[in-house]
Amino acid sequence: MLLLGGIGRAGRLSASVHRRRATRMPANPEPAGPSATLPPRAKLAVTAGKVAAAVSRTAGRGSGSVIGGKVALRLDPDLLRSLAENLDVVLVSATNGKTTTTRLIAEALKAAGPVVSNALGANMPAGITSALADGSDARFGVIEVDEKYLVGVAKDTAPKAIALLNLSRDQLDRSSETRMLAERWREGLQGTEAVIIANADDPLVTWAASSCRKVVWVAAGQAYREDAWSCPSCGGVMQRPGEDWFCPSCGFRRPQPHWALQGDHVVDPQGSGWLIQLQLPGRANLSNATSSAAVAAVFGVHPQIALQRMQAVQAVAGRYESVQFGGREVRLLLAKNPAGWLETFTLIDQPPAPVVLSVNALSADGTDTSWLWDVDYERLVGHPVFVMGQRKLDLAVRLEVAGVHFQVVDSLAQAVAAAPPGRIEAIANYTAFQQLRRDVRG
């Protein structure tokens, strides 16, 4: 870590924490990597960022990666560009599955070289800059990007590949509508040199990607379709017979996929099927693994090797993690929007498995809880359900109307004490999920 020479304890503290956190392979024979050949201003910015991050951590304010990145970007606005210059960059964006897919791709690409990644989900420019500043010996940068920042980060990092997984409604009171996002992607990515790996089963993603030159289409599936009935191109009403989709008004239609998820197999462009064996549950993760295999192939990693490596991925940032709490097994599941809840309902244990729901409405969650009515809570009929979180009363009314039996509780401990036997499935939105993780750690 040549940058840390003169900055004393704060720098070393920062370096040791970074080493644990960064997704990285041991020694790389090639002297590549983002910070090896930085211009002086960029080096100063990286150093300043690390000091700020260390101060933030010492003060107990989380990992410090975001504040560190902000300080660094203020000193050198071109820092992200400089850091990315010596990396093969892969960007991953979507409404759902960004963090997990970033992790799966990072694991797969380690077969070809060292990887640096924003593995903790800090997915805006400051967090991305901070993560890349850690990867001095990496060949690949696998970067999760917030949907709203994708175009800007793509301009800064000149990626070799961009994976576009899905788009659906999410936190409507603070972000723009899904079609506007798709339009921003479409216009902003038009001239990119990157290979776009795009979900052909998602009409909005397809529309966003279809103006790009090099697209690898993946039939990765789409469970939640409520934002995909209106043709993104002309506004016609979409027809969706079986797996196919098309607009009868303008002829916009599903492209022929190169890769496909079929059951629990990835089918590659040669037509060979490869079994997906993940520790992560659910259809959505099979879909994420399929897109990840297609990305890995762009860098010459064979799908069999890629999928083998993905098998090692367990809980990502605590998601899907089973923990012991109050003498019971509790599985922690994150669901932030209607599409995410729908995917989560398909993977939980059958009734009468007990279910805990926790919903907050802080600014990171979106302060409007109306989205609860776009979620099919009717699917929980038959489960004993416990509701908690800041907006438990919104949940209570929602479940009452859904005809679900529920009990309102004040804490996870109370829910666990009252829950009938069986593994407890605890599903929560963003900050409520973080609270659950703190609760189970005690």
Add this chain to the structure above:
Amino acid sequence: MSESALRLVWVYPDLLSTYGDRGNVLVVERRARQRGLDVARIDVRSDQPIPTSGDIYLLGGGEDRPQRLAGERLRADPGLGRAVENGAIVLGVCAGYQIMGHEFIDDMGQRTQGLGLLDVWSTRGEGARSVGDILAEPDPRLGLPTLTGFENHQGVTHLGQGVSPLARVSVGGGNGTGDGTEGAWRDTVFGTYLHGPILARNPSVADLLIKLALDVSALPPADNTWYDALRAERIAAVQQPAQ
């Protein structure tokens, strides 16, 4: 479906369904069934004709482009207008409210003709977008308690002589005209900027729609425990935003 079922029409879920507007449909359906009524729910996509024989029609919100598309398709379909002539009950929320007026501003910034079912017209506000919890005191003639909801709109809606304000805002923006009005109504047609969704936060409004549809002055009681708890919490939260 039986002849005697309450016919509940959800207009254009493919275009006008955002901010949980589906909840309004679910709440009417639930509360009608709790009173022993059969409910025939009819979801009408924007490539299908609007039936004229519905009892209650619900139009939700939508962003600018879907709103324009919905306006174009509804103008080309006489179904909703005929239903209103027959005395049908209509609730339009946000974009659905604006479409029912004489005109609104579309996604290209153009003034676009609405359905003229309410004597209102909408413009785009110059100031900040109205986003947040809202409280309003309804028109006393409607016999409703305080309205609570969540608004999220840039539009400003001006009321003509042919309608009355649905409510007077105590917290929030409402119609955005600076006179404190929120929503509009006339006879059996109601428009509002309240999401939340409005009927989940205000079950008495759902009951009002059902009563008007049945032409009765009262309904058997329903269990309002959780609705009341939610209402009390939201009203208190809005009045003390610092906590």
